[in-house]
Amino acid sequence: MIELDGMQVRFGRFMAVESLSLSVPAGELFGFLGPNGAGKTTTMRVLSGALRASAGRVRVAGCELPRELARLKPRMACVPDVDTHYEDLSARENLRLFARLYGVDPRAVDTWLARVELSEAADLKVRSYSRGMKKKLLIARELMHAPQIIFLDEPTAHLDRHSVSRVHALLREQVAEGRTVFLTTHDMDEVEALCDRVALIAHGRLLACDTPARLIARHAQRWCEVQYESEGRSQRLSLRMDDDAEREQLASLLRTHPHLRMHTREPAFEEVFRSLTAAATAARGVPA
Numbered sequence: 001m002i003e004l005d006g007m008q009v010r011f012g013r014f015m016a017v018e019s020l021s022l023s024v025p026a027g028e029l030f031g032f033l034g035p036n037g038a039g040k041t042t043t044m045r046v047l048s049g050a051l052r053a054s055a056g057r058v059r060v061a062g063c064e065l066p067r068e069l070a071r072l073k074p075r076m077a078c079v080p081d082v083d084t085h086y087e088d089l090s091a092r093e094n095l096r097l098f099a100r101l102y103g104v105d106p107r108a109v110d111t112w113l114a115r116v117e118l119s120e121a122a123d124l125k126v127r128s129y130s131r132g133m134k135k136k137l138l139i140a141r142e143l144m145h146a147p148q149i150i151f152l153d154e155p156t157a158h159l160d161r162h163s164v165s166r167v168h169a170l171l172r173e174q175v176a177e178g179r180t181v182f183l184t185t186h187d188m189d190e191v192e193a194l195c196d197r198v199a200l201i202a203h204g205r206l207l208a209c210d211t212p213a214r215l216i217a218r219h220a221q222r223w224c225e226v227q228y229e230s231e232g233r234s235q236r237l238s239l240r241m242d243d244d245a246e247r248e249q250l251a252s253l254l255r256t257h258p259h260l261r262m263h264t265r266e267p268a269f270e271e272v273f274r275s276l277t278a279a280a281t282a283a284r285g286v287p288a
């Protein structure tokens with residue numbers, strides 16, 4: 001559904017994305033992650049046709065970009081990280097307007113208002129909406145025409161926990177129906193809960209691409225939290241179980257402190273993100 005081959009984006013002499021190659025099949029929920037300024041939004045703008053790549057090949061839903069953008073547009077949705085509503089219209093009026101533009105059955109408007117839990121507020125002007133409500137309206141507006149490929153820039157930023165679950169459920173429904181979802185996020189719990197696969201970029205370069213579970217197994221440490229008494233004082237230590245010296249230190253403590261308390265900490269995706277981005281920053285000679 002998405003094929004990037006050696007895609008580059010330069011702004012003047014600054015290289016924002018450097019030779020990015022990625023392949024995302026149909027029906028996948030794909031997360032695109034990276035620290036601030038990594039090149040995520042820039043990449044998404046290229047994929048959705050808002051920006052031309054400086055080099056490389058870009059293919060989305062069978063359309064070669066930028067040449068076949070007009071053919072891609074009706075098959076695609078793009079939920080940006082800024083609101084683009086008509087603020088002086090109500091939510092219902094906004095959706096009706098876009099339903100007409102997209103050639104969608106107007107009855108879908110009420111269905112989508114209900115799906116994003118905005119039925120009660122449907123006739124209020126969007127100007128009075130909270131940021132979370134505006135984001136949910138934007139998602140409804142963009143999903144209403146059943147696009148094959150859905151791009152979302154931080155779709156759950158500013159949403160409360162209940163709304164995050166609602167949006168996650170909606171996105172899972174989309175992929176269950178064979179559509180493809182490509183989203184950016186800074187929320188590492190969201191990555192583990194939602195994404196089939198993720199790509200991690202920093203400084204415009206791809207660092208890793210795999211399932212969250214495989215990335216955790218490969219890049220996250222297993223920790224053991226240890227608590228024991230020494231010279232009348234309580235001591236706490238976090239020891240890495242993949243490090244020979246620290247494993248030996250634990251064995252030694254177990255011999256000398258039989259009442260030691262310990263528990264293992266499950267590795268989380270947060271640690272994959274931290275370790276890979278810190279290594280990428282160090283490789284550029286910049287202090288982390």
Ligand SMILES: Nc1ncnc2c1ncn2[C@@H]1O[C@H](COP(=O)(O)OP(=O)(O)OP(=O)(O)O)[C@@H](O)[C@H]1O
Pocket residue numbers: 011014016034035036037038039040041042043
């Ligand atoms: N139009 C532009 N002109 C010049 N530089 C730009 C332009 N757009 C983006 N950049 C630069 O390209 C780099 C990547 O920006 P981008 O917005 O893609 O990052 P991001 O990964 O989405 O970051 P964030 O998580 O903060 O949203 C940044 O250094 C940014 O300043």
